[in-house]
Amino acid sequence: MSADPQVTAAARRGWWLSAPALVLLAVGATGPLLIMLVYSFLEPGQYGNVEWALSFKAWFNVVMQRDIFDGTLTFADAHLSIFWRSAKLALLTTLFAFLTGFPTAWFIATRSPGLRTALLFLITIPFWTNLLIRTFAINQIIRNEGFLNTFLLWTGIIDTPIVMLYTDFAVFIGMTYVYLPLMVLPLFAAIDRFDMRLLQAGYDLYASRWQLLRHVIVPVVKPGIISGSILVFIPALGAYVTPRILGGGRNMMIGNFIELQFGQGRNWPLGAALSVVLLVVVSLALIVYTRFATGSEGKSHG
């Protein structure tokens, strides 16, 4: 290593300047994650909190359960069904957000510069608007005595309200609604860089619009598709507010199930273990994404 004193001094100054932010993040974000990992290996306390005794029970209970009467081992069906629902809803949300977000992003990117800025601003506002308020707005639309049912009853299309609130469908619609901007923004960024002359070339070679979409547009904007999907999938998988307001008590997702362990469940170690599981799944998704993104970038340079 070359010891250029000027570079070393600059690097040291960089560290000192970054130190307050790093300390704050270590205390208020990263450090507690490690403590949580420790807690997942302890015994639950009787009134919440923990007993300081090493135990693997919480980890065991993530997927298995022992029958309280005869002691037989079975899979914890209740837990597995919650994991399955979370994964299913998060994937459906991502897919539907892509199917609606892609045309929207394409539409924005192909407008005149002035209109484009205005439309982007319109997409950004909901993104920064309180998630709770947006979920609440959906709640008011789809509840039994809500706007949609009142309207349908008034027109005579239906004669009894359609029950939508507190179903998986409501959670899916709500999550698609609140996370859609996260899909549109990276897709727009990718389409904006797309060279429209490629389409011209495609048409010259007698490609249909569908063939162009399938073989030219989608492969080129793939990094944007991956970014958008990850940005939607991660918060959807760990969603708490939306399933709580739209899914009610029965249609729990993993986020609500984790909360339950710190409330009525009084099983902090299980809650901690479930949080670690969620964190690991999200980290894996991020790692795959990073590999994918850098891989495709390297290819395009080659």
Next chain:
Amino acid sequence: MADRSFDIARLPGFATIAVTIFVLLYLPIAMLVIFSFNAGDNVAIWEGFSLRWYPEAWANEAVKQATWRSLQIATCAAIIATTVATMAALGTTRRRQTRGQSFVYLMINQPLMVPEIVTAVALLIFFSSIKVATGYQGLGYLILAHAAFCIPFAYLPIRARLEGMDLSLETASADLYATRWQTFRHVTLPLVMPGAIAGLMLAFVTSLDDVVITLFVKSAGQDTLPTYMLAQIRRSVSAEVNAISTLLLLLTVVLLTAFFLLTRKRT
């Protein structure tokens, strides 16, 4: 054929979907705002225009306290986050890449990558033992937690601003025998300021909107506006929540518009 040229970028059905999406994106919010002016206590049947829910919400002592608490936390957290984020941005941009830098980026962006519920639970565990050990139950925990997750939001616009900055100005200042502090005070800081104000606003909005982390970190009786609203939504829905939501929406739109004007590229 003659009057309409062939648009190569047009894909069938895309415009229809996009327009529908824009309408659907704003319709629920529009209904929420409209029904905050409803004379009756119903979220679907219009009973005439009235402003009654606004004074009614404001007369509610719980709303008043939650609003004040939210503003206190958001102001403190945004100022702390912006200060440390500005320092970190100065320390990580405009220099040769070092190995430590990717670590700093990773740490700063960490709150964006970890699901909020996970951070919330981790903070609950951490702070609950500190609460027991010290007996302190105040707003400090919420301010600390909010400041931490606001850092990436404050950092990004500041870093963008610094990267677009002309280094020669600082070199010129040094050539004219300005001390390092003078250069910072009279050259760097004024140039960074728009980025820092933009970061401050994003951090403020982010803190003001937070539900999940606040819910897990707060002590009893420390409701912020969003956690108060969450509790209300679970009980009976009153148009009072619509009125509060409308005011919060207005505040967000005002701050965002200011943010866009500040960060707009000068032509």
